[in-house]
Amino acid sequence: MRAVRGVLITCDSAVKQILLTLDERPGQSFIIEDLDEFHVLVRADEEQRVRRELEAELEKNTYSMEA
Amino acid sequence: MPTADGTTDDQQEHRLHALLPFLQTQSQTSLTRLYQRPSSCLSIFRLLGAVERQLVMNLLWLDLPIQTSTMSSWVTREGKALFDDALASLARLHFLSNNSAIKLGLSTTFKTSMRHAITGGGTSVSFGVPAEPDENRSAPSIDALDAYALERWETVLHYMVSSGTGQTPIKPSQGVLFLLQRSGLMAMNQGQLQITSSGFQFLLHTPHSQLWELLLQYLQMVEERQMDLVEVLSFLFMLSTMELGREYSIESLSDTQRAMLEDLRDYGLMWQRRASSRRFSPTRLATTLTSSLPPLPTATSTGGAKDQGFIVLETNYRLYAYTDNPLQTAVLNLFVTVKWRFPNLVVGAITRESVRKALLNGITADQIISYLTTYAHPQMRKNRPLLPVTVQDQIRLWELERNRIKTQEGFLYTAFASQADYEYVLNYARQLDVVLWENAAKRCFFGSVEGHTNIRGFIERRTGGSGG
Numbered sequence: 001m002r003a004v005r006g007v008l009i010t011c012d013s014a015v016k017q018i019l020l021t022l023d024e025r026p027g028q029s030f031i032i033e034d035l036d037e038f039h040v041l042v043r044a045d046e047e048q049r050v051r052r053e054l055e056a057e058l059e060k061n062t063y064s065m066e067a
Numbered sequence: 068m069p070t071a072d073g074t075t076d077d078q079q080e081h082r083l084h085a086l087l088p089f090l091q092t093q094s095q096t097s098l099t100r101l102y103q104r105p106s107s108c109l110s111i112f113r114l115l116g117a118v119e120r121q122l123v124m125n126l127l128w129l130d131l132p133i134q135t136s137t138m139s140s141w142v143t144r145e146g147k148a149l150f151d152d153a154l155a156s157l158a159r160l161h162f163l164s165n166n167s168a169i170k171l172g173l174s175t176t177f178k179t180s181m182r183h184a185i186t187g188g189g190t191s192v193s194f195g196v197p198a199e200p201d202e203n204r205s206a207p208s209i210d211a212l213d214a215y216a217l218e219r220w221e222t223v224l225h226y227m228v229s230s231g232t233g234q235t236p237i238k239p240s241q242g243v244l245f246l247l248q249r250s251g252l253m254a255m256n257q258g259q260l261q262i263t264s265s266g267f268q269f270l271l272h273t274p275h276s277q278l279w280e281l282l283l284q285y286l287q288m289v290e291e292r293q294m295d296l297v298e299v300l301s302f303l304f305m306l307s308t309m310e311l312g313r314e315y316s317i318e319s320l321s322d323t324q325r326a327m328l329e330d331l332r333d334y335g336l337m338w339q340r341r342a343s344s345r346r347f348s349p350t351r352l353a354t355t356l357t358s359s360l361p362p363l364p365t366a367t368s369t370g371g372a373k374d375q376g377f378i379v380l381e382t383n384y385r386l387y388a389y390t391d392n393p394l395q396t397a398v399l400n401l402f403v404t405v406k407w408r409f410p411n412l413v414v415g416a417i418t419r420e421s422v423r424k425a426l427l428n429g430i431t432a433d434q435i436i437s438y439l440t441t442y443a444h445p446q447m448r449k450n451r452p453l454l455p456v457t458v459q460d461q462i463r464l465w466e467l468e469r470n471r472i473k474t475q476e477g478f479l480y481t482a483f484a485s486q487a488d489y490e491y492v493l494n495y496a497r498q499l500d501v502v503l504w505e506n507a508a509k510r511c512f513f514g515s516v517e518g519h520t521n522i523r524g525f526i527e528r529r530t531g532g533s534g535g
Binding site for chain 1: 418468474476479480482483492503511513519523
């Protein structure tokens with residue numbers, strides 16, 4: 001029996017794919033375990049960084065009408 | 068008699084006033100002291116919902132309590148829940164005499180005072196003592212009082228809204244600043260007061276609820292300042308029954324109430340010529356405390372005091388706000404991209420960026436929508452629904468977009484020796500209601516932080532037990 005401390009992220013599958021991609025960047029791995037299609041376990045101290053980077057990644061998918 | 072006719076107006080009116088929960092937490096002794104003042108009884112009565120008011124009026128002139136069964140036989144079956152709620156709420160306010168399960172009657176103190184309030188008479192000076200007319204100086208006009216109240220109130224709000232923008236608006240008094248900080252609407256940040264997310268939410272409320280929100284905070288602080296809560300409350304209620312434009316004398320006020328004068332002047336609830344003046348005039352903010360009339364005249368000089376609406380929102384996200392009020396412009400700026408400003412018109416658009424900025428500040432989509440609804444231009448009122456559905460939906464979608472992921476801290480329990488082991492521990496965790504995710508195939512589950520100590524203890528006891 002083992003208990004691993006971490007943060008459970010619940011998300012949709014699209015976001016999970018982005019998280020997996022972010023995790024593959026060299027030296028920035030944060031995923032402890034890939035649980036299932038909608039859940040991943042990540043390191044607690046990385047939560048804020050992951051949120052920021054995910055935000056930045058999602059932001060690339062939008063465009064603005066403002067000139 | 069109290070029956071529910073489920074019209075929307077009724078339901079809106081039935082929404083509990085913010086002060087009532089506070090009163091209901093007070094002791095019976097304090098409330099009874101408060102009810103010795105007719106003005107307090109009348110004011111609280113005005114804050115009640117329609118059904119409660121109806122019940123009080125029915126009971127008021129009965130000399131003897133009435134059988135509870137008689138009263139409830141007048142209630143239709145659909146109205147039963149409403150009736151019971153109303154009775155419970157009256158009982159919590161200690162309006163009813165104690166044995167309300169069998170017989171219904173108003174408590175003696177409340178009944179006497181309420182009768183006084185309605186019929187006049189009695190020598191209590193709870194409605195305030197008008198000051199003798201001063202031959203040298205005339206009383207301030209209603210316009211002057213309105214202007215004063217508005218200026219005070221907008222100073223506070225304007226200070227809040229521009230605290231993050233680097234502008235330096237006029238500072239409200241120290242007392243107001245302290246109150247804003249205590250209520251969590253503003254917080255110290257790098258030596259400067261900055262508006263907080265609840266502060267942003269506060270800005271979108273109606274003036275009436277803003278005022279009560281601050282006053283409730285004031286009431287919370289009363290005991291720390293060693294003031295008598297009953298005195299404070301009854302003074303507020305006294306103000307709320309006073310006549311706008313009339314001067315009152317401070318002679319009949321207690322020491323506590325005189326000490327409040329300064330605070331209330333700061334909030335714009337009353338006006339005094341000098342701090343040492345023996346008379347005071349309540350402003351519209353004070354006299355409408357317990358009424359449904361708008362507490363502030365509209366700031367715009369257009370004169371239409373009744374309609375507060377000034378916002379036109381189109382399906383193409385364009386927004387036209389007919390206002391020359393810097394405060395309203397600043398509030399709109401929280402969630403609108405302003406394109407043009409004219410002397411009496413602000414044109415902007417609701418964009419993804421502007422809404423995102425608002426969401427980042429802690430404002431919710433519902434608050435934006437309710438602000439737009441509250442201040443919709445009369446022209447918009449013809450529309451059904453009031454706001455374009457596309458815009459409403461999009462604002463909500465933008466909010467959802469920010470919540471793509473949900474994070475919960477905790478522990479992943481894994482590598483169980485056997486299926487039985489796994490199920491045993493999982494069952495225990497389920498009983499604690501701390502399981503956030505589980506997967507039987509992988510034989511692991513995720514529990515919240517709160518449950519960890521218990522689960523660890525459970526496993527240790529178990530392994531210890533099986534070992535020994």
